[in-house]
Amino acid sequence: MKTVIVxxxxxxxxxxxxxxKNNGIYxxxxxxxxxxxxRGCGYGLQFDQMLEEKAKGILVAxxxxxxxxxxxx
Numbered sequence: 001m002k003t004v005i006v007x008x009x010x011x012x013x014x015x016x017x018x019x020x021k022n023n024g025i026y027x028x029x030x031x032x033x034x035x036x037x038x039r040g041c042g043y044g045l046q047f048d049q050m051l052e053e054k055a056k057g058i059l060v061a062x063x064x065x066x067x068x069x070x071x072x073x
Contacts, residue, residue, distance in 0.1 A: 003052040004030060004044040005059070006067040013043035016064050023058050025051050042067055 007013045013029050020027050027045040047055060049071060059066060 001049040002046050002072045003049045004046045005069045006042045006044050008067055010043050025055050
């Protein structure tokens with residue numbers, strides 16, 4: 001399973017992707033149906049579900065607002 005963290009803009013998604021990469025979490029930027037279901041114009045970062053809590057902690061500590069999250073197969 002994959003987790004998708006939804007962010008409000010491509011700018012946040014790019015910053016978050018780089019921040020996570022620097023902390024050993026490799027994430028792909030996505031505009032999947034799951035992201036559009038939470039926020040029509042948002043962007044998501046998709047990564048391994050087991051890393052969700054660590055990733056959220058890193059993003060919150062960096063001041064990157066998280067709109068929501070969802071799971072994808």
